[in-house]
Amino acid sequence: MSMLRTTLNSIARVPESKHFIQSSRTFWFGRDKVRFPKDDDHATGEERLVRMAIARGNKDPFDLQEQVRGPGTKDNPNIVKTFSGTRMVGCKCEEDSSAIKYMWLHLNEPKRCECGFWFKAVPAEKFWEQK
Structure with missing residues (x-):
């Protein structure tokens, strides 16, 4: 029992400069403040390009949302x-x-659905090439 107390007391006497305190995404090591990257900073590749497009105001970069005819x-x-x-x-x-009735559309070739509505595929703006 005395051995355990001695070990706990020695751990409790760590100098202040080596204390580790966490505050949200910023960490303090002694007197130095270290900032860890957030999700946007840490993203790479396609994920980063999509996040940048959304930040520029393009809420649906891949045009996946339902459209009104x-x-x-x-x-x-x-x-x-x-x-x-x-x-x-x-x-x-x-x-x-x-x-839902599905059909393939080919670039710049209008196609008629069974119900009578016409659809046409056009080239989309490549959001990953925008600055």
Whole structure:
């Protein structure tokens, strides 16, 4: 028992300059303040490019959110952005329907869905090349 107390007392007598105190994302080692990187600072590669695009105001860089259909005529088709030459889209033909009809769109080639709406794939802005 006395051996344990001696060990605990010696640990408790660590000099102040070696104390380790954590405060959110900033750490104090003695008198020096060290800042650790946040998620945005630590991200690399594609994740960093996506975070930078979102910070610039592009809330949906890959254009994955649901879009509201426009007129969808042959002369004025619904525009769908794509980074490659093709893109698969789903059309909810009727408002109350729970089924989605999928089709492949090819770049700059308008295509008609079974319900009669037209879609056209156009090149998307490459957010990773923007400064």
